Each structure stands twice: as C-alpha cells, then as structure tokens.
Amino acid sequence: MNKNLLGIDFEDWFHPELVQKYISKENHEPKIINGIEKILELLRKKESNATFFVVGELLEFKPELFDIILENGHEIAFHTMKHDRIDSLNFQNIFETEIRKFHSLTNGKSRGFRAPSFSLNQKSSWLIDVLENNNYTYDSSIVPAKTSLYGMPDAEIKPYTITSNSLEKNSNGKITEFPILVTKFLGKTIPAGGGFYLRTLPMKIITNAIKNYEKKNIPSTFYIHSWELTPEFMPKIKMSKKDDFITYHNLGKAFDKMDSLLDEFEFTSFENFSK
Template sequence: MINIFTVDLEDWRHIHYLNSEDEVPERLEENTGLILDVLQDYDVKATFFIVGELAENYPSLIRKILKHGHEIGFHTYHHTPLWDHSRERLEEEIRRFRKLMKENFNVGIYGFRAPLFSLNRKTSWAIEVLERENFLYDSSIFPIWNPVYGEPKAPRTPYFIKSTDITRKSDSGIIEFPLLTYRFLTFNIPAAGGIYLRFLPERIIFKAIEKFNASNNPTVIYIHPREVDPSPPKLKLSMFKEKLFTYKTKETLKKVENLLKRFQFTSAINYIRGWNIE
C-alpha cells in the first residue's frame, strides 16, 4: 500500500502568530535541502505545496524540487488562511500562480492545501473554486477538533468532496486527501505531521499508518522545512509556543527517515495516476 508524502513549503516567517517585530531569518533553501536529501535517499517522490510568493523569490529551489521529480501544489500566494480569503481572491491567486509556474517552470498544478488546514464548513466555497479551476484534488481536511482548525466529522480516508457538504462522501467532484488521524476511543488524534509528528511516539504514528493500509487506504503525512532546521532562530514566543516550534527539530528528520524506511510513499499526483477510482 502506498501513502502520500507532502511538504508545505514555507519559511519561519509564515508562522501565523509571530510578533511583527521579530527578526526572522530566511532558512528555506537550507532546510528544504535537508528534506530533499532524505527523500532522495529513499527514492521517494513527494508533493510540495508552495506559497506562491516563494516561487517568485526562490526560482532555483523550485527548479531543484522539480528536477528531483516532485510534484508542485498550491498553498495560496501569501499563506493566507481561507477564512481571510474571498472566492474572487482565491481564483485570482490560483490563476497568477498557474501562470507563473507554466511560464517559468513549464509545470501544471493539480492540487491545493489551505494554510492552517482552514477548510471547514464556513470556507467550503473554496472546493467550488478548486473544482471550477480544474484542480484534481485538495488536501486540507484535518478530521480533528482543534481550537484553530479541523473538521472532526469529515471522513478520515480519501473521498470525493463537494462544497455543499464537505463532511460527506460524494459520488463525484474533486478528490479530498484528509490528513492522517489515529482513532482513539471516540476521538480522532492528529498524527499526520508537523508538531504531531514531532511529539507523538513513533509507534502511535506507525500503528495509525498500518491500520489505514490494512484497510487499503493511504495516509497523508506533512512536514514543513522549518521543522528540520538544525539551528532554529530564537523567536519572541511564549514558552509554550517556543517549545512547540523550536524543540526537537533534529529528531524530526530522523522520524521522517524512519517513516520512509518503513512505509511506501509517493506524491499525491502519482497516487491518483495509479489509483482506480470507482
């Protein structure tokens, strides 16, 4: 069973609650390089959901990602959550990003991930926009409860999604790849990546993937380049947030490596191409 590996390509400054006076270093190329190396070591292709402005600022990095055979998806132009977007703005950003990617890198865009997993009932209009813009899939649903994001009633395995009810499996529409969760009693525990990947014991994540794969379903894992930063910047965050964002970066890469060693992964578009959709 093959799973989906994704990278949300953004830098330290895209953390949504940074203090505006914080001096944030640019570490995108170095940190992404570490992820590209480990993916290459295990011969894994991934999907990189890119913040549009970064494709303008780091063309050589984009070229490198493409040269490694990875897929590029869209993560909005400036990392704006959907609750701060409008239909018109999202449409305009999609067209701008696609034009940039086609003209500069000759590559098509098929997938979307909302910043902060901000796809919920209130922002479900985004699915309609993606469908109209001929996207093949979305990967923004996190079927968990969280104070900021999440849609706990949504399916945990891939399904056809419609904006009329994003929590129901539809017969048609674009494909939704929800982020990995682990079912515990009546709760869905997030296990897909980011801080969860860093703090959850490896055996829980392994077990979650094994369970999904045993029922013939792929899991979706995500990581940010800053999470593997060997020397994270000192940010003026509260102790709690500082711990979340600056600790354990070294172990993250090791954890990713262990995942790649144990399970099979590919990009979302490769998965779709090999998937017989009933």
C-alpha cells in the first residue's frame, strides 16, 4: 500500500487568516489546544503518524505540547510563531528570529515548514534560503492549483527539490517540496488535499484523487487544521458571508471524513516518509 503524508496544521481559533480580520490583535486565550488528546486518539486508533505543523506561540503558552506530540510518535514542524503570512510586509525581517525561537522551543527537532495560508510565492521565495541555512530539509507550502487565496498552477504535483529561484520546477536544492494533493474537477485543477476542500468536496472526489496519485506512485500530501478536528472548541465569529462559508462550512463533518480517509488509506509523517 502506498504511503501518503498527513500534516496537521496545529493552530488555535484566533490564528486563521480570515478570522484575524475580525478580531483585535491583543492576547487571546487558546482553546483548540484542549483538543490535542482527541486528535492523538484518532491517530492512535488508526495506527497513523502525522506531522504537527505547530504555531510557535502555542508551545510558549503550553510547552508540554512538544513532549505530548513526540511521545505519541509524531513529528513536530514549524508553522511560524504567530501564523503570519510569510509574504506580509516586513515579515522577512522577523523570520530569522522566529525560526531560532522555534529551534529553542523544540530542541532543534524541527526539520519541516509550512507557510500559513500557503503564502509561499515569488514575493516570499527568500524563505527557502533561510530554511536551508537553518538545516531544514523540507517544505510543504505549495498548492499546484490556482485559488482566490493562493496557489501555483504550474508547480509539480510530486515531491521535488526547491530553491528560492525555482519554486515550481525541480532544481538541485537542499529542500524537498511536498506539494498538496490536487485533482481535476469539471476540467479544472482544484485542491483536494484537505481543509476547506475536505469539508466541501464529495468524498468520492477526494478518494479518487488519492487513488489516482497511487496509480502514478506519487504520495498524496494531505492537511487538516486542528480546529477542524475539534470544532467543539472553535468559537463562532461574526464574519462576512463568504469568509463565514470558507471557515465554518461543514465544520462538523471534517472529523468523520478524516476518520474514513484514515481507514481507507495509509498516512504517515513527513519524517517517516523520508526515512
């Protein structure tokens, strides 16, 4: 059976970009971290490993998250310190400090990175050099499809090596890129690798997308947010109709859909896959 990759974007209710638009910047009480045991129990039951792409400030708030994740056989990776878009103004000036901070919070165990909101693009390609310089070995920030929020439609669909000068095509870099699963739908390439798409697309489309990759011997890279697996801890924020739909649509169905995917397919962490 082919191994696929599962990344859990471990962030709290106030981190998603669309939520941030509607709330103040001051300190917020983390709630989603209280669902960690539920997530671990799901993975335990399915005998699956995952990579937790953790927003660093949650480790500052609750340092034992680090041990809990590792002791259960999972991998810890970096999702920035506060879930800022990496292509935002001045982010380049603080990222070096952030990556060092995360290094100390995780005893240098982190080797992988994912950009919040998949915000790796030509404007933020400098980040790949910083990852290289800090002994990172992989990234998973590229969606090979165009959406209104992100995407690089010309990127490879299978894992490839990436450099700051070549984000979309295989190059002789040190960082391996694991692009998110995509599929064809009504003649158009769309993301199928988790999040909103897991909640919105019929399961048949997602399972066929994974099977299609398996036939080509390509691992499917899948992602799900911690708040999608623990909607009971996700407060309802007043938002515009569109933002509300993207954030909350079918939120109650994400756990069961992930549960059935873990039954049907084999998933592992990025670290285990690369061994």
